[in-house]
Amino acid sequence: MELGIGIGWRPEIADAVEGLAGVDWVEAVAENLCPGHLPESLVRLRQRGVTVVPHGVSLGLGGADRPDPARLDHLAACARALSAPLVTEHIAFVRAGGERTASPRLEAGHLLPVPRTRDALDVLCENVRIAQDALPVPLALENIAALINWPDEDMTEGQFLAELVERTGVRLLIDVANLRTNHVNRGEDPAKALAELPVEAIAYVHVAGGVQKDGVWHDTHAHPVGPEVLDVLAGLVSRVSPPGVLLERDDAFPPQSELAGELAAIRDVVRAGAPPAPARSTRASASAAHAPRTGARQRLALAQTALLSALVAGTPVPYGFDGARLRVQARALAAKRADIVAKVAPELPGILGDGYRPAFLAYARSRPLGDGYRRDALDFVESLLAGENGTDGVPGAETRRRLARWWKERSGARPPGRTTRFLRGLVRAA
Structure with missing residues (x-):
């Protein structure tokens, strides 16, 4: 299906x-949608004939566990509600730990890279096939x-994606800004990655902005698209005419005129570099399915849990990783x-x-993300008022009273533990 030029809603x-x-x-973003109560803006766009594609960010198909049926059901419901021609997700893991590793469940709150190893590829391929069977439309995955x-990787990104496509028939969502990011941060050549990709499997392309600080490129989606990213896009469209190209912006939203200007720049690159469109099948042919090799999920689970624990819980850096880069x-x-x-x-x-940001960062050093961000906010305030996590508490009686009142209004009914009883005493005193 030809999508054309689009923008992230x-x-x-x-x-x-x-x-x-x-x-x-x-x-x-699929996680921000309720299929039974779609935003009126999306409904109006659909009525105008504008295609809407649900884009998932929390499925974690690159993780050691099989995909969560509830998350798959939600993604499928979004596709049906929007009459979408496909749905998209990421080649990433977003959580680790749990029963498989006999450790606490950890959430990253972010997309983390999958090791390009045979174990990880086997697990990813099986997870992709599970997702494909549960979805009513084709699936495309984003780099x-x-x-x-990761230390001791077996494949380049292009080789990893090519074998993934060969074994599952999944489509690809190629983010050229991410190729640029990996060039700066990981020393990977975007041109080589594009040369190794099965470009005929590309469903569409993402373009986004970022910023470089202290030699590290941060894929912020909050900055204008720079010439370095457009250069990677030009390299891609010189090889293939992608069915769609989309501008992403997630924060620091500019005026409409600036968005229009970025879309125009993207359109110019696509028009200038597009080769004759090759014949494209609706789905790549997948090789015979096979289960992950014995112990692959367990080995992947242990490795991902060790990495995520170092990132969000302050445990030691796993062997082979760059400690300075992990701290970044x-x-x-x-x-x-x-x-x-x-x-x-x-x-x-x-x-x-x-004082909000330094206080929260001090709290986050030893308190991993748990049951969502609303719970995180409550736990943060509890830790401040209890003087936990190495903080000195909240200065000023009035600030403490305001925080205690805020916590009480939002905590809801639950069994009163030690911290809860302590906070209730603060509220009564206030």
Whole structure:
């Protein structure tokens, strides 16, 4: 299916997206949608004939566990509600631990890279086939950006993706900004990756902005698309005419005119570099399925749990990893978590002012993300008022009273533990 030029639909820019000329399709984050109550903006776009593609971010197909049936059901429901021609996800893991490793369940709150090893590929292929069987439309998977390298990898990114396609028939969502990121952060040549890819399997392409700091490229989706990313796009479209190209923006949203300008720049690159379109089958032929080799899931689970624990719980750096680079990744994860909690609970930055971010980062160093970001906000306030996690508590009686009142209004009914009883005493005192 030919999609054309599109843009990522986000609630913050819904009006701008509706008013942009020349937008053929949009992509919406599946986890932010309720299939039975779609945002009115998306409904209006669908009524105008604009294609909407659900884009998942939490399935974790690259993880050691089999895909969560509830998450697959949600993704399938989004596809049906939107009459989508396909759905997309990421080649990544987002959680680890649990029963398989006899350790606490850990959530990254972010997409983390899968090791390019035979074990990881076997597990990924089986997980992809499970997902394909559960979805009513074709699945396409996106390459991700990474700050870290796994030690002892067997394949390049292009080789890994090519074998994934051969074994499963899955389509690819190629993010050229992520290829650029991996060039800076991991020393990987985008041209080589593109040369090794089965370009006929590309369903569409992502383009996004980022920023380089201290020799590290951060794939922010909050900066304009730079010439270095457009150069990678030009390299791709010189090899194949992708069915669709989409601009992503997730934060620091610019005016509509700037979005229009970025779309125009993308359109110019696509038109200038497009070769004759090759014949394209609707689905790549998959080789015979086979189960992961004995122990592959267990070995992958242990490796991913050790890495994620080092990133979010402060445990030792696993053997073979670059400790300095892991610290950069850990800080990036904590900063992203602080930003999301600030959006979920905007009152907290208002109460704490400039002290919000350092206090949250101190809390996050020893308290991994647990049961979602709303629970995270409550736990953060509990830790502040209890003086836990190496903090000195919250200065000022009035600030403590405001935080205690905020916590009480949102905590809901649950069995009162030690911290709860302590906080209730603070509320009574306030």
